Amino acid sequence: MKRLRFGRWGSVLADHRHGDEITRRKTESLPPLASFPPNVIALMSGKGLLVFDNEFNFVPMIREYLAQIQAKYCCGKCITGIKGSKIVSVILDKMMQGGSAESDLDVLSRMADILNDAAKCSVCQSAGELLKDGLTFFRDDFLDAVRNGISENSVRYIGNISAPCMNTCPCHINIPGYVEMLQELRYEEALQIIREEMPLPGITGRICPAPCEKACSVANMGDVAIPIKTLKRVAADYEMLHAIEPPFQRVELNGKPIAIVGAGPAGLAAAYYLNRFGHPVTVFEALPIPGGMVGVGIPPYRQPRDVLQKEIVQIQRLGVEFRFKARLGKDFTIQDLFDQGFKSVFLGVGAHKSSALALKEEKQRIKGVFSGGIDFLRDLNLGKKIQVGENAIIAGGGNTAIDCARTCLRMGASQVTVVYRRTEREMPADLEEVEDSREEGIKFLFLTQPVAVLSENGRMTGLRCIRMELGEPDRSGRRRPVPVEGTEFDLAGDTLIPAIGQIADLEWLSGDDNIQFSRKGAIKVDPVTMMTSRPGVFAAGDAVSGPLTVVHGLAGGKRAAHMIHQYVTTGSCKATEQQWMDDLIANIEKDYGVLVTARSPLREGGKVVRNKLDVHDRIGHFLEVDSGFTQKGSFIEASRCLRCFHLILAAVK
Numbered sequence: 001m002k003r004l005r006f007g008r009w010g011s012v013l014a015d016h017r018h019g020d021e022i023t024r025r026k027t028e029s030l031p032p033l034a035s036f037p038p039n040v041i042a043l044m045s046g047k048g049l050l051v052f053d054n055e056f057n058f059v060p061m062i063r064e065y066l067a068q069i070q071a072k073y074c075c076g077k078c079i080t081g082i083k084g085s086k087i088v089s090v091i092l093d094k095m096m097q098g099g100s101a102e103s104d105l106d107v108l109s110r111m112a113d114i115l116n117d118a119a120k121c122s123v124c125q126s127a128g129e130l131l132k133d134g135l136t137f138f139r140d141d142f143l144d145a146v147r148n149g150i151s152e153n154s155v156r157y158i159g160n161i162s163a164p165c166m167n168t169c170p171c172h173i174n175i176p177g178y179v180e181m182l183q184e185l186r187y188e189e190a191l192q193i194i195r196e197e198m199p200l201p202g203i204t205g206r207i208c209p210a211p212c213e214k215a216c217s218v219a220n221m222g223d224v225a226i227p228i229k230t231l232k233r234v235a236a237d238y239e240m241l242h243a244i245e246p247p248f249q250r251v252e253l254n255g256k257p258i259a260i261v262g263a264g265p266a267g268l269a270a271a272y273y274l275n276r277f278g279h280p281v282t283v284f285e286a287l288p289i290p291g292g293m294v295g296v297g298i299p300p301y302r303q304p305r306d307v308l309q310k311e312i313v314q315i316q317r318l319g320v321e322f323r324f325k326a327r328l329g330k331d332f333t334i335q336d337l338f339d340q341g342f343k344s345v346f347l348g349v350g351a352h353k354s355s356a357l358a359l360k361e362e363k364q365r366i367k368g369v370f371s372g373g374i375d376f377l378r379d380l381n382l383g384k385k386i387q388v389g390e391n392a393i394i395a396g397g398g399n400t401a402i403d404c405a406r407t408c409l410r411m412g413a414s415q416v417t418v419v420y421r422r423t424e425r426e427m428p429a430d431l432e433e434v435e436d437s438r439e440e441g442i443k444f445l446f447l448t449q450p451v452a453v454l455s456e457n458g459r460m461t462g463l464r465c466i467r468m469e470l471g472e473p474d475r476s477g478r479r480r481p482v483p484v485e486g487t488e489f490d491l492a493g494d495t496l497i498p499a500i501g502q503i504a505d506l507e508w509l510s511g512d513d514n515i516q517f518s519r520k521g522a523i524k525v526d527p528v529t530m531m532t533s534r535p536g537v538f539a540a541g542d543a544v545s546g547p548l549t550v551v552h553g554l555a556g557g558k559r560a561a562h563m564i565h566q567y568v569t570t571g572s573c574k575a576t577e578q579q580w581m582d583d584l585i586a587n588i589e590k591d592y593g594v595l596v597t598a599r600s601p602l603r604e605g606g607k608v609v610r611n612k613l614d615v616h617d618r619i620g621h622f623l624e625v626d627s628g629f630t631q632k633g634s635f636i637e638a639s640r641c642l643r644c645f646h647l648i649l650a651a652v653k
């Protein structure tokens with residue numbers, strides 16, 4: 001069983017090496033040991049050091065820490081950081097080879113103080129603090145190295161740059177890196193950084209729910225989070241407005257042919273990265289347009305079609321082929337794709353089937369009752385003629401419900417009410433979407449559940465509802481809504497759109513496809529390799545995870561692309577060191593919370609309000625509501641970023 005030998009983590013100190021435990025200032029906790037795989041013998045980060053193995057030696061690990069920050073992460077902007085870390089590295093190199101003197105420990109001690117106190121950002125500051133830890137608690141390792149040097153052993157080091165925001169972004173975009181570029185008005189370089197991890201900056205810069213902002217150190221220190229999402233969009237809009245061609249290199253496509261099923265976020269990311277690896281990629285899409293849920297499930301006032309179009313065309317120009325109106329199960333099978341010569345198949349088919357409210361009237365074809373929010377938005381976005389009444393009711397509490405409500409308003413409804421069975425606090429919709437819809441005049445009825453559709457002569461006239469109260473938490477951790485007996489009431493309305501969720505429509509997969517499903521009806525994959533039960537067939541996105549966000553789909557597609565590349569070139573696949581480290585950090589953060597925090601104080605600077613269409617100018621059309629920041633606004637906002645990069649280094653045996 002894993003045991004902690006030594007831990008200094010923030011203000012916690014726990015030293016078990018000599019049998020007696022010294023624990024001080026226990027205001028924080030240590031990450032749970034269960035989060036660490038058996039082969040990790042130590043973890044070093046800006047938060048501290050955890051040691052699990054008696055064979056651990058501090059000197060080579062801090063040497064590696066310094067080497068990695070110098071090679072990859074030092075911003076090079078403060079002389080203390082550049083020179084200080086260099087001096088320490090030179091001494092440690094000498095020490096490793098047995099060529100140093102005991103007096104060098106005094107120099108190291110002074111350098112540790114200087115780095116810790118005077119370096120500009122957390123990367124080099126953390127090296128100073130860790131070095132101080134080492135000189136205090138692992139002095140014997142230093143003395144031994146001075147006398148004998150350090151001999152080679154089997155310990156390897158895997159490092160990952162990290163920041164609270166980066167860890168929380170499912171695509172692990174180098175956020176402090178691109179925010180810094182925006183601070184310097186270097187939009188094209190900002191986009192280059194973003195595109196290393198994710199190919200759709202204009203789209204995610206508008207509709208990502210931005211989990212990164214919730215983890216932002218600035219927010220956790222009591223200020224308004226850095227607007228990471230909108231800053232991304234500023235860079236993408238700059239490129240679009242100035243008609244700048246992104247500096248994509250066309251690579252020679254001499255790899256193995258890969259079939260992607262589904263042109264949603266997961267499929268597009270998989271196609272993009274597989275193309276970058278040099279594989280000829282063909283995307284098969286059931287709908288007549290690309291984008292999946294982004295193309296047909298999000299209204300243009302939030303996600304303008306020209307932005308989507310531009311980002312898809314960029315992928316097309318790289319040599320990715322798209323075939324539309326090609327539905328798996330109807331027009332072709334998985335086996336057909338292999339028979340046509342594709343060496344691997346990626347399933348990114350999304351979750352496009354609306355969940356029903358389970359009211360018996362839903363099946364009675366009552367005029368005004370729609371089958372589901374996703375169906376409603378898809379039909380509208382595909383150009384079908386749809387009419388809504390004067391008084392629309394939307395059932396649900398997610399972004400799709402809000403999208404339907406705001407769409408009804410733009411289509412001419414004079415009154416729109418959202419009914420949701422829990423309270424506002426449990427609503428999964430983005431807070432800003434709810435606020436915007438309120439501003440536009442949409443009403444909300446919380447703790448309310450539809451029980452029957454009222455109709456006359458085949459037309460909807462209202463909705464019978466019942467009041468709910470919150471009971472015990474369910475499996476999702478949210479308190480379960482329970483009907484309050486005798487509280488039924490009728491709500492007048494001529495349109496009902498149930499938008500309570502969506503599921504993957506996997507009926508097209510037959511037993512012959514050999515794809516297994518989870519108990520929840522999603523495609524089952526190996527969580528590390530993303531391979532399904534059928535060798536060579538991979539899957540990611542909503543069809544695997546259930547409905548999540550665009551950025552989760554993109555992250556899944558990217559990971560699957562790396563796995564497919566390994567599979568078609570070597571015959572097998574496993575997590576790369578980078579992915580292993582990403583998974584390790586995600587695992588620790590799931591159990592523990594944010595691993596690293598900012599060390600710099602908050603920076604002065606104004607908060608800029610985004611430009612939005614006046615609420616009276618939003619109705620009757622689908623023009624984009626939010627136009628983001630001006631360049632000046634983005635400069636002001638980007639300047640507040642604390643650049644809280646940290647290196648997380650694992651010693652692995």
Ligand code: SF4
Pocket residue numbers: 163164165166175176179215216217218226228598640641642643644645
């Ligand atoms: S301050 Fe900057 S680097 Fe730090 S968490 Fe926020 S966005 Fe990321």
Ligand code: SF4
Pocket residue numbers: 168169170171172173175198204205208209210211212213228229232551
């Ligand atoms: S994609 Fe989303 S989570 Fe990632 S950095 Fe952008 S806004 Fe944040």
